[in-house]
Amino acid sequence: MKKYLPIIIMLSLVKLSIHLVGNQNYGFHRDELLHLSASEHLAWGYFEFPPFIAFVGKIVHFIFGYSLSGIRLFSTLAGIGILITCSLITKELGGKRYAVFLAGVAVLAFIPFYRNHLLFQAVAFDQFFWTLGFYFLVKYFNTKEVRYLLFVGITFGIGLMNKYTILVWGLGVFIGLLFYENGRLFKNKWFYVAGLLSFLIFLPNIIWQWQHDFPILLHMQKLKESQLDGNGTFGFALEQLKLPFTLTISLIGLYAYFFDSDLKKYKAFGVATVVVFMILWMMQSKAYYFFAIYPLLFAAGAVKIEKLLQRKPKWNYAVAAILLLPGIAFIPGAIPILPISTYVKYLNLKAQENGRIEITDDFADMFGWEEQVQVVDSLYQSLSSKDKEKCMIWAENYGEAGAIEILGKKYNLPRPVSSHGSFWTWGTGNTKGEICISIGNEKHAVESVFYDFKLVKMIKHKYAIGEENNIPLYICRNPKIDIKQNWKSLEKHVFD
Numbered sequence: 001m002k003k004y005l006p007i008i009i010m011l012s013l014v015k016l017s018i019h020l021v022g023n024q025n026y027g028f029h030r031d032e033l034l035h036l037s038a039s040e041h042l043a044w045g046y047f048e049f050p051p052f053i054a055f056v057g058k059i060v061h062f063i064f065g066y067s068l069s070g071i072r073l074f075s076t077l078a079g080i081g082i083l084i085t086c087s088l089i090t091k092e093l094g095g096k097r098y099a100v101f102l103a104g105v106a107v108l109a110f111i112p113f114y115r116n117h118l119l120f121q122a123v124a125f126d127q128f129f130w131t132l133g134f135y136f137l138v139k140y141f142n143t144k145e146v147r148y149l150l151f152v153g154i155t156f157g158i159g160l161m162n163k164y165t166i167l168v169w170g171l172g173v174f175i176g177l178l179f180y181e182n183g184r185l186f187k188n189k190w191f192y193v194a195g196l197l198s199f200l201i202f203l204p205n206i207i208w209q210w211q212h213d214f215p216i217l218l219h220m221q222k223l224k225e226s227q228l229d230g231n232g233t234f235g236f237a238l239e240q241l242k243l244p245f246t247l248t249i250s251l252i253g254l255y256a257y258f259f260d261s262d263l264k265k266y267k268a269f270g271v272a273t274v275v276v277f278m279i280l281w282m283m284q285s286k287a288y289y290f291f292a293i294y295p296l297l298f299a300a301g302a303v304k305i306e307k308l309l310q311r312k313p314k315w316n317y318a319v320a321a322i323l324l325l326p327g328i329a330f331i332p333g334a335i336p337i338l339p340i341s342t343y344v345k346y347l348n349l350k351a352q353e354n355g356r357i358e359i360t361d362d363f364a365d366m367f368g369w370e371e372q373v374q375v376v377d378s379l380y381q382s383l384s385s386k387d388k389e390k391c392m393i394w395a396e397n398y399g400e401a402g403a404i405e406i407l408g409k410k411y412n413l414p415r416p417v418s419s420h421g422s423f424w425t426w427g428t429g430n431t432k433g434e435i436c437i438s439i440g441n442e443k444h445a446v447e448s449v450f451y452d453f454k455l456v457k458m459i460k461h462k463y464a465i466g467e468e469n470n471i472p473l474y475i476c477r478n479p480k481i482d483i484k485q486n487w488k489s490l491e492k493h494v495f496d
Contacts, residue, residue, distance in 0.1 A: 001091065003097065004087065004091060004097065004100045007087070007097065007100055007101050007104065008083070008084055008087045008100065008104060011083060011087075011101075011104035011105065011107075011108060012080045012083055012084060012104075014108060015076075015079060015080055015083060015107075015108055015117075016076065016080060018114065018331065018335065018337065019072070019073075019076040019079070019114075019117065019118065019335065020069070020076075021337045022114070022118060022335035022336050022337040023068070023069045023072040023073065023076060023118060023335075024068060024069040025336040025337070025338075025339070025340075026336045026340065026363060026366035026367065027068065027366045027367060027369055027370060028068060028071075028366065028369060028402075028403075028406070028407070029119050029120075029121075029362065029365050029366050030365050030369070030397075030398065030399030030402060031119060031120075031121050031365075032071065032072075032119055032120040032121070032402075033369065033398075033399060033402025033403055033405070033406050033407075034048070034398045034399070034402045034421070034422070035049075035053045035054065035057050035120055035121065035122075036057050036061070036066065036071065036120070036402065036405075036406045037398075037401070037402045037405040037406060037422075037423070038051075038053065038054035038057065038422060039053075039054045039055070039056075039057030039058040039060075039061060040405060040406075041054075041422075041425075041426050042054055042055065042058060043208065043425075044204040044205055044207065044208040045204075045205045045208030045209055045212070046421075046422040046425075047212075047215045047216075047219060047421050047422045047424070047425065047494060047495075048219055048421050048422060049122055049163065049164075050122075050160065050161045050162060050163065050164065050205050051161060051204075051205060051208075052122065052125065052158065052161040052162035052163075053120075053121070053122045053125070053162065056074055056125070057071075057120070059074075060073075060074055060120070066406055066407075066409070071120045072118060072119065072120055074120065075116075075117050075118065075119060075120050075121065075123075075124040075125075076117050076118070076124075078117065078124040078125050078127070078128040079113055079116065079117025079124055079127075079128075080117075081128050081131075081132075082107060082113070082117075082127055082128050082131050082295055083104055083107040083108070083295075085128070085131045085132055085135050085295065086103050086104065086106075086107050086131060086295035086296075086298055086299055087100045087103055087104050087299075088135055089103075089131070089134060089135050089138055089295070089296065089299040090103040090298075090299040090302050090303060092135070092138040092139060092142055093138065093263060093266065093299055093300060093303045094262055094263075094303055095299070095302055095303040095306055096306060098302075098306045098309070098313055098316040099299075099302040099303045099305070099306035100302070101302075101316065101320065102249070102298075102301075102302035102305060102306065102316055102319060102320055102323075103295075103298045103299050103301075103302035105320045105323050105324055106246055106249050106250075106294075106298035106301070106302065106323055107295060107298060108324060109245065109246050109323040109324045109327050110243065110246045110291070110294060110298075111243060111327050111330050111331065111334050112243075112288060112291055112334065113127075113291070114331060114334035114335040115334045115335060115362060116288065116291065118334075118335050118336075119362075122162050122163040123163070123288065125159075125162045125163070126159065126162055126163040126165060126166060126292055127291060127292040127295075129155055129156075129158060129159035129162060129166060130159070130166065130169050130292035130293060130295075130296075131292070131295045131296065132155050133152055133155045133156060133159065133169065133173070134269065134295075134296045136148045136149075136151040136152045136155060137152055137173070137268075137269075138266070139151075140152070141180070141265060141266065146188075146190040149188075149190045149191060149193075149194045150190065150193065150194050150197060152194055153193070153194025153195060153196070153197035153198045154194075154197055154198070154201065156169075156170055156194075156198040157197055157198035157199070157200070157201025157202050158201060160198065160201070160202040160205070161201060161202060161205055164216065165285075165289050165292075168276055168279050168280060168289070169272075169276065169292070169293075171275065171276075171279065172271075172272035172273070172275040172276035172279070173268075173272050175271060175272065175275045176267075176268035176269060176270075176271040176272030176275065177268050178268075178271075179267050179268050179271050180265075180267070180268040212425075215494075218492075218494075218495060219495060222495035222496075235284065235287075236280060236281050236284060236285055236286075236287055236290070237281055239287030240287060240290065243327070245322055245323050245326060245327075246294070246298070246323060246327075248301075249297070249298055249301035249302065249305065249319075249323065250294055250297035250298060250301055251297075251301075252300075252301040252304050252305060253296070253297035253298060253299065253300030253301030253302070253303075253304065254270055254273055254274075254297055254300070254301075255304070256300045256301065256303065256304040257269050257270030257273070257300050258270045260300075260304055260307075262303075262307070263300060263303065263304075266300070269296055269300070272293075273293055273296070273297065276290065276293055277290060277293075305319055332346055333347075333360065336363060336366070340359075340363075340367075340463060343359070343363075344357055344359070347359075351462070355462050356460075356462050356463075356469060357462055357463060359463060361465055363463075364463060364464055364465035364466075365399070365464075365465050365468075367461055367463040367464045367465075368459075368461035368463070368464030368465075368468045368469070369399070369400075369402075369403035369407060370403075370407055371459065371461055372400060372403055372439060372459055372468075372471075373403050373404060373407045373408050373411065373413070374411075375457060375459055375473055376393060376404060376408070376413065376437055376439055376473070377408070377411040377413060379437055379456055379473065379475060380393070380411075380413060380437060383435065387435045389431075390431050390432075390434040390435045391414060391431065391435045391436065391437060392414070392417050392428070392429060392431045392432075392433040392435070392436045392437070392483075393408075393413060393414055393415075393416045393417065393436075393437045393439070394416070394417050394418070394433070394436050394437070394438045394439070394441060394476075395416045395417070395418040395420075395423075395439050395440055395441075396418070396420070396438075396439065396440030396441045396442075396445070396471075397418065397420045397440060397467075398418060398420045398421045398422070398423055399468065400416075400418070400439050400440045400468075400471075401416040401417075401418035401420065401423045404416035404439075414429065414431075415429055417429055417433075417483075419487070419490040419493065419494060420494060420495075421494055421495065424487075424490060424491060424494045427484075427487065428483050428484050428487055432479070432482070432483060432484060433449075433476075433479050433483045434477065434478070434479065435475075435476070435477055436449075436450065436474075436475075436476040436477070436479070437473070437474070437475060437476075438453070438472070438473070438474040438475075438476055439459075439471065439472075439473050440468075440471045440472070441472070441474070442472065443455075443472070446472075446474050446476055448480070449476070449479055449480060449481060449483070450476040450477065450478060450479055450480060451477070451478040451479075451480055452476065452477040452478045453474045453475070453476040453477070454474060454475050454476075455472055455473070455474055456473045456474060456475055457472075457473045458470050458471070458472055458473070459471050459472075459473055
């Protein structure tokens with residue numbers, strides 16, 4: 001293993017360097033603000049996701065505070081962990097120096113990973129747990145040591161506490177193992193011990209879901225209606241075709257799992273890949289759900305290519321160049337390594353009549369939050385001390401609420417109130433809303449709750465995403481309803 005370390009370290013440092021530049025730019029994404037808000041309310045579950053990301057958020061905050069680059073470092077480390085683990089899988093599959101190099105380059109060349117490993121989201125950790133689970137399975141296949149089965153169980157359990165999509169990984173692996181030594185593993189008691197470990201790790205979240213009437217079901221239904229149904233029949237599959245060079249090495253890897261004589265004992269991985277792909281396709285899933293399995297395919301593809309080029313080993317460098325070079329121009333679109341003004345010029349984007357410049361949704365969702373909080377703080381500070389004690393800050397969605405929760409700390413703003421997602425579970429605070437600052441809520445919503453309200457400002461930002469542009473800021477008084485008593489009735493609308 002020592003002879004491969006320089007290669008792995010070099011490639012890891014390249015990835016780290018790119019992220020150290022990109023992670024510090026622009027601002028928090030709305031999903032990051034939600035996850036950090038969840039870390040302020042630790043629990044065994046949340047309406048949108050399991051608890052792992054919130055626990056990590058608490059650790060990150062303890063180390064770095066709410067530093068943008070510090071918060072994002074953990075996702076980047078998960079991405080580097082994927083590169084390292086992919087390299088280790090390659091070695092276990094019989095790959096030598098060139099294969100380890102090619103596998104690592106494939107991870108670097110896979111452009112979506114830059115976005116996935118930038119934001120403080122569960123995605124990066126999900127991809128890492130998929131890859132780590134496969135690594136422990138490879139180690140078990142090669143050594144027959146039961147500890148690796150137990151490690152698979154632990155990885156799967158922690159993965160479930162991070163993101164429920166790993167259930168698809170589990171189902172794919174389960175079916176794939178039927179093709180490993182004619183299903184002999186299902187007669188091994190340690191296989192079931194590993195399953196029990198997974199269950200015990202995941203049990204606290206199951207209990208939380210049961211106590212809260214399984215909000216995950218409502219979330220999945222709303223996600224399907226609002227996003228997945230729009231993907232179309234072939235959307236998921238077509239998205240995989242957008243990166244032809246890394247797709248090619250992954251298809252070579254899939255072929256090798258089924259037909260290469262040296263990799264035939266790993267056929268279970270090929271079966272698992274096909275099963276996972278078909279399940280996600282039938283579910284009309286987001287394309288990035290499948291990205292977690294690519295490192296496994298890169299590993300086998302690199303081993304196969306190294307084998308094919310064993311008489312001309314230097315050609316492996318040409319393959320690496322073909323993988324890496326075409327994607328370099330797309331890196332600024334995946335991770336903000338360029339200042340926003342430079343990025344706009346790079347893509348030759350033009351301002352609209354209203355001065356707004358449309359950038360990609362992920363980047364656009366990193367702008368405007370600080371400005372929103374500053375405007376809210378300005379209005380809050382204009383209140384008398386008595387009114388401040390009674391003031392409620394009511395946010396329309398979790399992005400606005402997360403901005404008040406996290407970015408508002410340096411202004412000493414009260415915690416926000418929102419009926420959107422997990423914010424609903426955190427209630428209405430200590431006031432009855434006699435004085436309310438409303439951000440993002442439209443006039444009809446404000447009018448249904450308060451007798452007296454006044455539009456203070458329409459908040460705009462030229463780079464912010466459409467739904468966060470031209471949003472209203474109201475000062476409201478004299479509620480029509482008892483907000484605390486009516487809060488429970490809003491539960492069925494938390495994902496509206």
